[in-house]
Amino acid sequence: MQNLSHCFICGSKSFRELFQKSSPAGFSFTLKKCRSCSLEFLDPLPDEDDIAKYYGQEYFSKRTDRGYDDYFSSQLRREIERVIKLNLGDIGFFKYEKKLGPVKRSLDIGCAAGYFVNYLKERQWDSYGIDISAECVNFAKNTLKLNVERENYLKAQFNAKFDLITLWATIEHLHHPDLIIEKALHDLKPGGCLYISTCRTGFNFKIFQRAKWRYYNFPEHIFYFSSTNMTRLLEEKGFTVKKIFTYGSGFGNAGTMLRTCADFIARQFFMGDMMVIAAQKELQEIRESECIQPDPLKSYALQ
Ligand SMILES: [Zn+2]
Numbered sequence: 001m002q003n004l005s006h007c008f009i010c011g012s013k014s015f016r017e018l019f020q021k022s023s024p025a026g027f028s029f030t031l032k033k034c035r036s037c038s039l040e041f042l043d044p045l046p047d048e049d050d051i052a053k054y055y056g057q058e059y060f061s062k063r064t065d066r067g068y069d070d071y072f073s074s075q076l077r078r079e080i081e082r083v084i085k086l087n088l089g090d091i092g093f094f095k096y097e098k099k100l101g102p103v104k105r106s107l108d109i110g111c112a113a114g115y116f117v118n119y120l121k122e123r124q125w126d127s128y129g130i131d132i133s134a135e136c137v138n139f140a141k142n143t144l145k146l147n148v149e150r151e152n153y154l155k156a157q158f159n160a161k162f163d164l165i166t167l168w169a170t171i172e173h174l175h176h177p178d179l180i181i182e183k184a185l186h187d188l189k190p191g192g193c194l195y196i197s198t199c200r201t202g203f204n205f206k207i208f209q210r211a212k213w214r215y216y217n218f219p220e221h222i223f224y225f226s227s228t229n230m231t232r233l234l235e236e237k238g239f240t241v242k243k244i245f246t247y248g249s250g251f252g253n254a255g256t257m258l259r260t261c262a263d264f265i266a267r268q269f270f271m272g273d274m275m276v277i278a279a280q281k282e283l284q285e286i287r288e289s290e291c292i293q294p295d296p297l298k299s300y301a302l303q
Contacts, residue, residue: 001044008178009233012036019211021218029218040201040224048175072113072139080115087197090245091278096193105162110170114140114148130156154179161189167196172221181237191283194239200275202226205249205266214250227275239279246272
């Protein structure tokens with residue numbers, strides 16, 4: 001177990017304790033919050049090597065409040081595709097896709113069973129995925145016949161750059177979000193896009209649920225971002241944030257009128273406890289050596 005020594009977004013070492021909660025295995029975790037940028041994180045951080053065991057077969061096939069009922073069922077697959085299509089429309093994906101040439105490459109990090117990889121493949125993308133779950137990767141490779149590998153993204157090497165990299169509900173699970181974003185910038189073509197969806201802290205429907213918030217699943221979720229600190233992280237790593245929208249309330253029971261109304265308000269008024277962000281790599285990276293430094297003496301002479 002490790003502790004975060006300083007915030008990787010703002011560098012602060014000043015944290016506030018929010019509350020403690022136990023994992024199903026009985027380990028106690030404290031949720032801490034950076035006093036400067038409001039990043040929330042688990043203390044201690046769960047061991048990186050132990051994380052894969054949380055995403056074994058049960059996570060994807062057994063009904064719990066943490067994983068999925070049956071991730072491999074066609075019903076859940078259709079539901080995931082429906083949500084993805086909604087998100088893609090809102091984030092401007094279809095307009096972006098139209099501008100690309102015939103060869104389009106994508107990478108989905110934390111692709112699970114590969115449904116998004118498959119969705120893009122059906123749209124004629126050269127689509128790839130990586131995940132740490134052996135069960136998911138086997139399903140994606142053997143049943144859906146996709147280009148999916150079981151790999152740690154930070155160690156993965158690719159022979160060509162991508163037009164699109166996606167992290168659908170994945171970054172909150174990962175130990176080094178800052179390094180992931182840095183590598184994504186490197187692995188994208190100039191002008192390429194990064195889409196991130198993640199649960200969202202800050203002013204939203206979460207405030208009614210506090211420690212019972214539906215996404216406070218310890219220790220699967222390690223980091224919790226706000227739209228502000230995520231934007232800051234992306235911009236500091238060199239991305240331009242193009243669009244952010246939020247959705248989801250978790251308010252009331254699923255299928256009720258109350259939930260429908262709360263979800264509507266969440267989407268319309270930036271009150272969702274989920275957010276989707278589109279960030280773009282600059283078309284041309286300006287190297288420092290290429291910048292023309294004004295000569296102060298010359299400027300003076302011209303006046
Ligand atoms: Zn911070």
